[in-house]
Amino acid sequence: NAGVTQTPKFQVLKTGQSMTLQCAQDMNHEYMSWYRQDPGMGLRLIHYSVGAGITDQGEVPNGYNVSRSTTEDFPLRLLSAAPSQTSVYFCASSQGLAGALSEQFFGPGTRLTVL
Protein backbone atom coordinates (compact mmCIF):
# COMPACT_ATOMS: atom_id res chain seq x y z
CA ASN A 1 0.00 0.00 0.00
CA ALA A 2 1.21 3.49 -0.81
CA GLY A 3 -0.86 4.92 2.07
CA VAL A 4 -1.67 8.62 1.68
CA THR A 5 0.02 10.38 -1.21
CA GLN A 6 0.14 14.10 -1.92
CA THR A 7 1.24 16.07 -4.95
CA PRO A 8 3.03 18.31 -5.52
CA LYS A 9 5.66 18.29 -2.79
CA PHE A 10 6.53 21.95 -3.29
CA GLN A 11 4.71 24.77 -5.06
CA VAL A 12 5.25 28.49 -5.53
CA LEU A 13 2.31 30.62 -6.63
CA LYS A 14 1.74 34.27 -7.31
CA THR A 15 -1.07 36.12 -5.57
CA GLY A 16 -4.35 35.51 -7.35
CA GLN A 17 -3.34 32.27 -9.05
CA SER A 18 -5.38 29.12 -8.52
CA MET A 19 -4.24 25.58 -8.01
CA THR A 20 -5.30 22.17 -6.74
CA LEU A 21 -3.43 20.14 -4.17
CA GLN A 22 -3.94 16.45 -4.81
CA CYS A 23 -4.50 13.81 -2.13
CA ALA A 24 -5.15 10.11 -2.62
CA GLN A 25 -5.31 7.11 -0.33
CA ASP A 26 -5.43 3.41 -1.14
CA MET A 27 -6.65 2.10 2.22
CA ASN A 28 -10.38 2.42 1.46
CA HIS A 29 -10.74 4.91 4.31
CA GLU A 30 -14.03 6.74 4.68
CA TYR A 31 -12.72 9.79 6.49
CA MET A 32 -10.34 12.25 4.84
CA SER A 33 -9.22 15.68 5.93
CA TRP A 34 -6.97 18.60 5.08
CA TYR A 35 -4.87 20.51 7.60
CA ARG A 36 -2.51 23.42 7.37
CA GLN A 37 0.54 23.66 9.59
CA ASP A 38 1.92 27.04 10.57
CA PRO A 39 4.74 27.78 13.01
CA GLY A 40 3.55 27.94 16.62
CA MET A 41 -0.03 27.06 15.69
CA GLY A 42 -0.01 23.31 15.32
CA LEU A 43 -2.29 21.82 12.70
CA ARG A 44 -5.60 23.43 11.88
CA LEU A 45 -8.41 21.62 10.12
CA ILE A 46 -9.47 23.16 6.80
CA HIS A 47 -12.11 20.75 5.43
CA TYR A 48 -13.01 17.16 5.98
CA SER A 49 -15.12 14.43 4.42
CA VAL A 50 -16.83 11.42 5.98
CA GLY A 51 -17.41 9.69 2.65
CA ALA A 52 -17.81 10.19 -1.09
CA GLY A 53 -20.11 13.11 -1.81
CA ILE A 54 -19.99 14.46 1.77
CA THR A 55 -17.76 17.32 2.88
CA ASP A 56 -17.82 19.81 5.73
CA GLN A 57 -15.87 22.80 6.94
CA GLY A 58 -13.23 22.72 9.59
CA GLU A 59 -11.65 25.48 11.62
CA VAL A 60 -10.14 27.56 8.78
CA PRO A 61 -12.12 26.91 5.55
CA ASN A 62 -12.07 30.38 3.95
CA GLY A 63 -10.26 30.51 0.62
CA TYR A 64 -10.38 26.74 0.09
CA ASN A 65 -12.77 24.40 -1.68
CA VAL A 66 -12.98 20.63 -1.61
CA SER A 67 -14.97 17.87 -3.25
CA ARG A 68 -15.08 14.10 -2.75
CA SER A 69 -16.23 12.29 -5.86
CA THR A 70 -14.50 9.01 -5.00
CA THR A 71 -13.43 7.28 -1.81
CA GLU A 72 -9.78 7.50 -2.84
CA ASP A 73 -9.36 11.17 -3.77
CA PHE A 74 -9.83 14.40 -1.86
CA PRO A 75 -8.39 17.42 -3.72
CA LEU A 76 -8.04 20.84 -2.11
CA ARG A 77 -8.55 23.88 -4.35
CA LEU A 78 -7.21 27.36 -3.82
CA LEU A 79 -9.32 29.62 -6.03
CA SER A 80 -7.29 32.83 -5.65
CA ALA A 81 -4.10 32.35 -3.69
CA ALA A 82 -3.11 34.88 -1.03
CA PRO A 83 0.18 35.24 0.89
CA SER A 84 -1.69 34.23 4.07
CA GLN A 85 -2.08 30.79 2.51
CA THR A 86 1.64 30.19 2.59
CA SER A 87 1.87 27.06 4.71
CA VAL A 88 2.51 23.34 4.77
CA TYR A 89 -0.59 21.35 3.88
CA PHE A 90 -1.25 17.83 5.11
CA CYS A 91 -3.89 15.40 3.97
CA ALA A 92 -4.96 12.62 6.32
CA SER A 93 -7.32 9.66 6.26
CA SER A 94 -8.79 7.26 8.77
CA GLN A 95 -11.16 4.33 8.77
CA GLY A 96 -13.62 5.87 11.19
CA LEU A 97 -14.29 9.32 12.49
CA ALA A 98 -11.30 11.12 14.01
CA GLY A 99 -13.17 11.36 17.27
CA ALA A 100 -13.25 7.63 17.70
CA LEU A 101 -10.42 5.14 18.15
CA SER A 102 -9.25 5.63 14.59
CA GLU A 103 -5.67 6.50 13.86
CA GLN A 104 -5.23 9.17 11.23
CA PHE A 105 -2.68 8.45 8.51
CA PHE A 106 -0.93 11.51 7.16
CA GLY A 107 0.57 12.23 3.79
CA PRO A 108 4.08 13.71 3.46
CA GLY A 109 2.78 17.26 2.98
CA THR A 110 2.83 19.99 0.35
CA ARG A 111 4.89 23.10 1.06
CA LEU A 112 3.14 26.07 -0.58
CA THR A 113 4.56 29.56 -0.93
CA VAL A 114 2.41 32.41 -2.22
CA LEU A 115 4.32 35.49 -3.35
Add this chain to the structure above:
Amino acid sequence: GNSVTQMEGPVTLSEEAFLTINCTYTATGYPSLFWYVQYPGEGLQLLLKATKADDKGSNKGFEATYRKETTSFHLEKGSVQVSDSAVYFCALGSGTGKLIFGQGTTLQVKP
Protein backbone atom coordinates in the same frame (compact mmCIF):
# COMPACT_ATOMS: atom_id res chain seq x y z
CA GLY B 1 -15.12 24.94 22.46
CA ASN B 2 -12.59 22.16 22.61
CA SER B 3 -8.94 23.11 22.88
CA VAL B 4 -5.51 21.66 23.59
CA THR B 5 -2.58 23.42 25.22
CA GLN B 6 0.97 22.09 25.17
CA MET B 7 4.08 23.30 26.90
CA GLU B 8 6.14 25.56 24.73
CA GLY B 9 9.39 24.36 23.32
CA PRO B 10 11.94 23.78 22.26
CA VAL B 11 12.88 21.18 24.83
CA THR B 12 16.57 20.28 24.77
CA LEU B 13 17.76 17.19 26.64
CA SER B 14 20.84 15.05 26.83
CA GLU B 15 20.63 11.43 25.77
CA GLU B 16 19.19 9.14 28.48
CA ALA B 17 17.46 12.04 30.26
CA PHE B 18 13.84 11.83 31.43
CA LEU B 19 11.26 13.52 29.23
CA THR B 20 7.96 15.12 30.13
CA ILE B 21 5.89 17.15 27.69
CA ASN B 22 2.81 18.65 29.30
CA CYS B 23 -0.57 18.65 27.61
CA THR B 24 -3.87 19.89 29.02
CA TYR B 25 -7.22 20.04 27.33
CA THR B 26 -10.66 21.61 27.51
CA ALA B 27 -13.54 19.57 26.21
CA THR B 28 -17.16 18.71 26.71
CA GLY B 29 -18.17 15.11 26.91
CA TYR B 30 -15.65 12.27 26.71
CA PRO B 31 -12.97 12.94 24.11
CA SER B 32 -10.23 10.61 22.93
CA LEU B 33 -6.66 11.83 23.36
CA PHE B 34 -3.68 11.25 21.09
CA TRP B 35 0.02 11.99 20.79
CA TYR B 36 1.38 12.33 17.27
CA VAL B 37 5.04 12.69 16.31
CA GLN B 38 6.52 14.46 13.29
CA TYR B 39 10.08 13.65 12.27
CA PRO B 40 11.94 16.22 10.16
CA GLY B 41 10.54 16.50 6.65
CA GLU B 42 7.76 13.99 7.23
CA GLY B 43 4.06 13.90 7.95
CA LEU B 44 2.63 13.10 11.37
CA GLN B 45 2.30 9.59 12.70
CA LEU B 46 0.40 8.30 15.68
CA LEU B 47 2.58 7.65 18.73
CA LEU B 48 -0.06 6.59 21.26
CA LYS B 49 -3.67 7.11 22.24
CA ALA B 50 -6.17 6.77 25.10
CA THR B 51 -9.92 6.69 24.80
CA LYS B 52 -11.21 6.98 28.37
CA ALA B 53 -10.25 8.28 31.79
CA ASP B 54 -7.34 6.48 33.50
CA ASP B 55 -6.34 4.73 30.26
CA LYS B 56 -2.59 4.64 29.68
CA GLY B 57 -1.31 4.73 26.13
CA SER B 58 2.20 3.46 25.46
CA ASN B 59 4.50 2.90 22.49
CA LYS B 60 8.26 2.88 21.86
CA GLY B 61 8.98 3.64 25.53
CA PHE B 62 6.65 6.65 25.59
CA GLU B 63 3.66 6.74 27.94
CA ALA B 64 0.74 9.05 28.66
CA THR B 65 -2.19 8.66 31.06
CA TYR B 66 -5.62 10.17 30.45
CA ARG B 67 -6.36 12.17 33.63
CA LYS B 68 -9.89 13.49 33.66
CA GLU B 69 -9.59 15.11 37.08
CA THR B 70 -6.71 17.32 35.93
CA THR B 71 -7.73 17.36 32.22
CA SER B 72 -4.21 16.32 31.28
CA PHE B 73 -2.41 13.86 29.01
CA HIS B 74 1.29 14.40 29.67
CA LEU B 75 3.82 12.53 27.54
CA GLU B 76 6.74 10.84 29.34
CA LYS B 77 9.74 8.74 28.46
CA GLY B 78 12.29 7.44 30.91
CA SER B 79 15.38 7.65 28.73
CA VAL B 80 15.39 9.61 25.48
CA GLN B 81 17.60 8.90 22.50
CA VAL B 82 18.91 11.16 19.75
CA SER B 83 16.47 9.44 17.39
CA ASP B 84 13.56 10.80 19.48
CA SER B 85 14.30 14.32 18.24
CA ALA B 86 11.08 15.45 16.58
CA VAL B 87 8.00 17.62 17.04
CA TYR B 88 5.33 16.14 19.32
CA PHE B 89 1.66 17.05 19.04
CA CYS B 90 -1.07 16.41 21.57
CA ALA B 91 -4.52 16.07 20.00
CA LEU B 92 -8.13 15.70 21.08
CA GLY B 93 -10.81 13.88 19.14
CA SER B 94 -14.48 14.42 19.83
CA GLY B 95 -17.72 13.00 18.59
CA THR B 96 -17.94 15.69 15.92
CA GLY B 97 -15.26 13.84 13.97
CA LYS B 98 -12.81 16.72 14.21
CA LEU B 99 -9.33 16.40 15.62
CA ILE B 100 -7.97 19.41 17.54
CA PHE B 101 -4.19 19.72 17.80
CA GLY B 102 -1.98 21.52 20.25
CA GLN B 103 0.68 23.84 18.89
CA GLY B 104 3.42 21.20 19.00
CA THR B 105 6.56 20.86 21.11
CA THR B 106 9.97 20.48 19.51
CA LEU B 107 12.29 18.03 21.25
CA GLN B 108 16.01 18.06 20.57
CA VAL B 109 18.13 15.33 22.12
CA LYS B 110 21.88 15.85 22.18
CA PRO B 111 24.39 12.98 22.37
